[in-house]
Amino acid sequence: MRPRRRFALLLLALLAGCEDSDVGDRRMLVEGDPAAGLQVMRREGCGACHLIPGLRGARGRVGPPLAGFARRGYIAGQFPNRAPLLIRWIREAPAMTPDTAMPGFALTEGELRDVAAYLYRLQ
Template sequence: MKRASVLPLLGLLPAVAAALSACADTSDPPRSIAGADPAAGLAAMRRHGCGACHAIPGLDWPRGVSGPALRGFADRPLIAGRFPNRPDVLVDFIADAPAMAPDTAMPSFPLSPEETRDMAAYLYTLHD
């Protein structure tokens, strides 16, 4: 009766399934920005010189190193290691990081709301 030994494990399946779906659910709320244009966001990042401090996929030059490389940003749990990586928080951070973290070396930028949202949308396309 070898099969009988598997039966106790079946009782664990709901717990395992719940744990797996909790792990997979890294985007609550979803990391997307309704109505924003990721391609326009990349163009705006080029225009505003974000590459001076960041290596950004899609921007060949410059690829600065004062700020963190942004590859895989969409999968990071935190922004700048301290804020939850949510769309509303990211938009605020891009627009005016020093207002949120006075000690940060990330400057504030004179961006339109559209540019800021488009940049956030582009950053949410960056998966490892």
């Protein structure tokens, strides 16, 4: 194949895998209320360990900043960033990665969905 042609194909592949449509798909998988999710995160103190845009005082540095989380490909660098895995991560991160410093949270299914809905708003 001529190099020029190969480049055009590569460009097409990149456009087809465009991140925005990915983010849209992920959000649709979560039926939650982002505003309620923010309240849950405030109550649970997620901001002690994470920088979280939109949550006052959430400037922790123990965990990664959650700014732009919707665009991140992997959760904790290991699990594909999809709603079911994100929900499981928040509920029981230590069961997924035993040596992580991220604790598990005993939240209801609805609360977990609300938190996920908020995190997927962070572009």
